[in-house]
Amino acid sequence: MNKVLVIEDDVMMSDMLAMYLSEEGYSVKQSATGDCGLKLLELYPPDVVLLDLMLPDWDGMKLCSTIRQASGVPIMIVSMKSEVSERVQALRAGADDYLCKPFSMHELTARVEALIRRTRMVQAVPARAASPEVPEARLPEEQILLDADRRLLLVRGVMVETTFSEFELMKLFLSHPGKVFSREDLINAIRGFDSFVTDRAIDVHIVNLRRKVEQNAKEPKYIRTVWGVGYKYMTESDG
Structure with missing residues (x-):
């Protein structure tokens, strides 16, 4: 079962994401703070992180960069901030995708699936690279x-x-x-x-x-x- 870590301080939004993703077959952990999110990242290595930029204890961009330094897990920013400058800054901080609120849950699921699918494809490369014929x-x-x-x-x-x-x-x-x-x-x-x-x-x-x-x-x-x-x-x- 694929695992998703939701770092979101809006309880209603976090619960909605968790409920929908759970119904789609994902195992979901929730965190309302950046500190808790970092602990869960270590204790519960996820396949995807959904990260809100506005948290009570961390600047979201800094947290994104911190997660990227610690892990190669795909990071999707989920934020009310829709400016292009925010999206570019998120990419520079190590995010792999950016979804503006409000959004369709179907689109969210499709993007999460795409992130995980590409991750699986990349992880499958070593089996071929290990062959002496394919360096x-x-x-x-x-x-x-x-x-x-x-x-x-x-x-x-x-x-x-x-x-x-x-x-x-x-x-x-x-x-x-x-x-x-x-x-x-x-x-x-x-x-x-x-x-x-x-x-x-x-x-x-x-x-x-x-x-x-x-x-x-x-x-x-x-x-x-x-x-x-x-x-x-x-x-x-x-x-």
Whole structure:
């Protein structure tokens, strides 16, 4: 049974989410505070976290970032805040999806299912990667490796955690070095998982990935901008 952790201080909303998701077959734990949510995250590792941004003891964005540092669990923000700036900030904090209140419970369930489905797909990769005939995706100089088992990047010997959307983009780049991808190509690569996905969202993901893989994010060596088109991934041999 898939598990959902709801961190929401509005009792009525929290109970409604728990009741609906339970009826859909999910096991649900509820927390009205950030501190309690962090404890449940450790004691009750969920498959998805539903996080409200307005909590009595934590700033929601900071809590999102804290959860992301501790876990690779998919995080869906559920908030009254509908400004694009809030959504972009949430992506930068490590969120994988953003749903504005009020919303349809059917849409919520569909998004939760998409998050879990993509997680399962990513976790299934190691079985293939373990075969000697199918090596891990990697750069020729092996400075940057894709760890499919833990959904991490190994960057110059250091493990770097990514969001699921960042991981999917990086996997695509590593599989096709030198190929130019339009923003629409990248949107389609993560559509159905990162439900809040626009040109701006792609740009935010690229900025975050550059911070994680480049030695100088302001002068990217690997993830290059192709002006007017999109992005491409370059290896050492490509120059």
